[in-house]
Each structure stands twice: as C-alpha cells, then as structure tokens.
Amino acid sequence: MLVLGIETSCDETAASIVKDGQQILSNVIYSQVKTHTPYGGVVPELASREHLLKIRPIVDQAFVDAGVTLDEMDGIAATCGPGLIGSLLVGLTYAKALAFSKQKPLAAVNHIEGHIYSVSFEHPNVDFPSLALVVSGGHTNLFWVESETGDFRHLRYKLVGKTRDDAAGEAYDKVAKLLGLPYPGGPVIDRLAKNGNRDAIPFSIAKISDRSLDFSFSGIKTAVLRMVKENEKLKEDPHRLDLVAGFQEAVVNMLWSTTFKAVNLLHPRSIMLSGGVAANSRLREIFSERTRESGLQFCYPKPIFTTDNAAMIAAAGTARLMRGETAPIDVNADPNLRLAVSDRNFSDKRWRT
Numbered sequence: 001m002l003v004l005g006i007e008t009s010c011d012e013t014a015a016s017i018v019k020d021g022q023q024i025l026s027n028v029i030y031s032q033v034k035t036h037t038p039y040g041g042v043v044p045e046l047a048s049r050e051h052l053l054k055i056r057p058i059v060d061q062a063f064v065d066a067g068v069t070l071d072e073m074d075g076i077a078a079t080c081g082p083g084l085i086g087s088l089l090v091g092l093t094y095a096k097a098l099a100f101s102k103q104k105p106l107a108a109v110n111h112i113e114g115h116i117y118s119v120s121f122e123h124p125n126v127d128f129p130s131l132a133l134v135v136s137g138g139h140t141n142l143f144w145v146e147s148e149t150g151d152f153r154h155l156r157y158k159l160v161g162k163t164r165d166d167a168a169g170e171a172y173d174k175v176a177k178l179l180g181l182p183y184p185g186g187p188v189i190d191r192l193a194k195n196g197n198r199d200a201i202p203f204s205i206a207k208i209s210d211r212s213l214d215f216s217f218s219g220i221k222t223a224v225l226r227m228v229k230e231n232e233k234l235k236e237d238p239h240r241l242d243l244v245a246g247f248q249e250a251v252v253n254m255l256w257s258t259t260f261k262a263v264n265l266l267h268p269r270s271i272m273l274s275g276g277v278a279a280n281s282r283l284r285e286i287f288s289e290r291t292r293e294s295g296l297q298f299c300y301p302k303p304i305f306t307t308d309n310a311a312m313i314a315a316a317g318t319a320r321l322m323r324g325e326t327a328p329i330d331v332n333a334d335p336n337l338r339l340a341v342s343d344r345n346f347s348d349k350r351w352r353t
C-alpha cells in the first residue's frame, strides 16, 4: 500500500511516500525557520504564504525521490489539525485536489496522532498498552494508548495529562528569546546546556496536586525571567550556560516526574516519546535510564522524525485507510482538533485499583 503524506500544520512544508505504513520511500521537509527567525517565533501569515509557494515543488520532489508517480498511490493523507489554520488549509486543500482529480482515497490525519506514529518506524513492535508523551512547540500531552490489534494498525487514545500553561517546546523557545538566543530555542539550549553545570542554579518545580497528571512550565520560565532581571550577568556566558542547564533539568524533571506518576497509576508496558522536544538529549538520557530501572520498554523516533514531517502523517493515514476510515472530500481543517478528550474518570478509576 503506497500512501502520500502531506504535512503543513506549522512552519514545515513536508511530503513523504510510505509503503505499507512502514517503509519510507521519500521524506522531504522544507523548514521555514529562516523566515521566522527574525521575529523569534512563527508568524502565521508568512507561514501560509510560504506553504503556498513550496507545496507543489515539495510534493513533486517526494515523488521523484521515491521513484513513483501519483497514479501508483493507494491513498493520500494530510494533516487536518491541530495547527495554524492558514497553514493547515494549504496542505489539506492540495491533498483534496490530488485525491479528487485522481479518485484516490483521502485520509485526514490528526497531527498529534502523526507524532505518535513517528515512533512506529523504529519500533514497529511496541508493547501495548503504552503511555505516549507528545512534547512539541505547541503541545505537551500524555496519552494512554491501547491497541485493538496489538500493533499500530488500530490505536485508541485517552488523554490523561496535559500542560496547564506553556508547551514544553514553547518554554524552551521563550527562554531562548529572553537570553538572546536564536529561534527555535530547543536545539540551541540543548547544545549549550552540555557545557553548563545543571546543579549550579537551583530551580524549584511547581507542585501540581498529587492526583493530577498535568504539567506546568510557565513557573520554570518565569523563574528564568526573574533571575535574569535580578542578575543581568546571567545573560552572559559562562553563567548563561549554567542557567540553561538548570532550566533544562527542571523541564526534564517535570516531564519525567509526571510520566512516572502515570506509570505507577496506570501500569503501562511501554513509554513512547515523540514531538520536537523528544530530540532533546537530556530528556532521552533521563527517560532511557528511568524506564530501564522501571522495566518499561522505551520507544522514541530518530531525531529526523521528532520534528514535523510527513512520513508520520503517511503512517497514521495508512492505518486509517486500512481501517476504511476515509475522509469526505469536503473535510475541513480544524485548528483546535483534539485526539482524545481528557478522561478524568479513567485515571481516577485506575487510581483506586
């Protein structure tokens, strides 16, 4: 089964051809980062305009790289939300036009579900049920994931935890901006933190009630703001290195401590880590160590599949198409699309057992 995936939910124009949801024949990503860097974040209007310019050459390139044609596709999958509405519409409308003109089945894919499927290329055999932590610039969500089929063909999700304020990647990007570092801040802070002492500047982590599986990052971000205001020297190296190392440690601890709370509560067999922040070296290190200690399988994608890409959309779309879940040609983009509703009763029930 050959599927073309298209992703344009934020600032990457991406297209990919995937065979049987598993074998990546091509994976083309055009990043708009240069366009948005001067503004320290994504400018929605500029993003949609650039998607318009790039969508056609990027999709064409995906066919050239894969050595296949549109006629050979068994289906077309595109991200329909969540994301920036103007950006989403470019990729989804292009996919709809291709599907309509060639009479191909269309799959409308949730971007967050795509991130979860990004794990499936490296780890086709995840031990379900699993806890999926999706950490990106726009989202920090913890899902309970069950499989109907024991593999990635048919997953079911329950949202058990989410950020109450900033997304983890958003906190990285805002702290970077504050310290005069370029956008996106995550990779830069990750690199600089390696040369800092993570214990030099202590951060106290916001305590969320014992029963909650929610995250919070704005306190950690505000702590950086306050420290810098009180001591301008922290904006300069070598102090800045210690500051970003301490900040990163606090973020990673917040992510692990809440995930571990969920592990004790829900007893999954594995942890799946995905989204842009999943590329973070300290996060991977801590999660690797701690999951090993807890006897859990730990699954995460190669760095190229942590940030937004279309291979993950093609993989999630393939599963949908195989289940016969095709989208109507008038399917619309939804900037606030949810993957699963928050299910308090679910975690409460497990809490008692």
Ligand code: KG4
Residues within 6 Å of the ligand: 010, 135, 136, 137, 138, 139, 168, 169, 170, 172, 173, 184, 185, 186, 187, 190, 275, 276, 277, 278, 279, 280, 281, 306, 307, 308
């Ligand atoms: O998944 P993604 O490409 O886009 C969204 O769906 O949001 O994630 C982008 C986010 C940015 O906030 C970026 O700073 C962060 O992922 N990021 C990282 C790292 N690489 C990217 N954060 C921490 N450490 C990294 N190595």
Ligand code: ZN
Residues within 6 Å of the ligand: 111, 115, 136, 275, 276, 307, 308
């Ligand atoms: Zn994303």
